[in-house]
Amino acid sequence: STQIQLAARPIGWPTPADFQTAHVTYDAPKPGEVRVRNTFVSVDPYMRGRMNDVRSYTPPFALGETITGGAVGRVVASASDDLPVGTVVLHQHGWSDLVQADASTFRAIPEIPGVPLSLNLHILGMTGLTAYVGLTAIAHLKPGDTVFVSGAAGAVGTAVGQIAKLLGAGRVIGSAGTPEKVALLTEKYGYDAAFDYKSGDVRTLLAEAAPEGIDVFFDNVGGDHLQAALDVFNDGGRAALCGAISSYNTTERPAGPDNMSTMITRGLTMQGFTLAGFLHLVPEFQEKMTAWFAAGSIAYDETIVDGIDHAVDAFLSMMRGANTGKMLVRI
């Protein structure tokens, strides 16, 4: 098995020298164990936080150990009656082509004809759930609300725009980092307006895109985007703080918004969240998402990098915006 490990804690932007490749040989599975050949491995922004040695909602990655994270694969050897050879499984063993561990650390998932297995790592899985939780349990989206989504062309963001519309939102506005992504937001993902945040001042661009203000802000970016959203919030507006990717690779502490007092004057609510506290919404999400997906109401994009040896490239290029929709490593 080829496995990618964290070799050093990055300062600022990670470099290839912060990672190492390990080659692991497995004996035949012991009773209760299975061996899984991965088909897709996920690279996600939150992994950057786990590379730091700081307290967070997930513990730091250990140096010299394989980077853990979501992956989907198929059982190729089994000493467990629960997961026979051929079973498709979802797991958190992370950046490797092949993994062997106790069967209890893998979860069997159904193989549905016509539904790529990779979708379990995004629209039907974690990033879809994140979008749903943020809009419903955190931002309390109401029909007719105007919604602004930062990082709108990524895995979470593409899901947010569509789910917001399906839940009855009014105008949905998105920001992304290239003209191509901006075009896709309105042409494919149901956004009513979108702008390229690199084309000017975010405050000005958002004010132009939201002449009647916004009621809900789904924030994946933080910093300049959060400040711009505070400017245009309508009274009683709600923000779901999902991520702050603009600061994940900076070495300086990000400057705070200079307009926090609008929180008071407009009676705004802002709540950060991680999925851990909202897993009780999984059945509700799955029921709704399965129906939407079956009805053909859900679009998605994947940007695929081939080979576990390129997992670090995939991760870094995702952090730089090379992906549209979900960035995945195909094994």
Ligand code: NDP
């Ligand atoms: P994405 O697919 O959105 O990929 C990251 C994207 O971030 C890039 O494609 C890039 O797009 C954008 N980006 C990078 N740097 C900047 C910047 N300085 N300013 C604006 N945009 C930037 O990743 P995910 O969908 O997986 O995650 C999106 C966000 O959601 C992240 O902040 C992540 O941490 C958060 N998250 C939170 C969860 C939770 O439970 N709270 C769960 C899952 C994700 P572009 O070309 O547009 O710049």
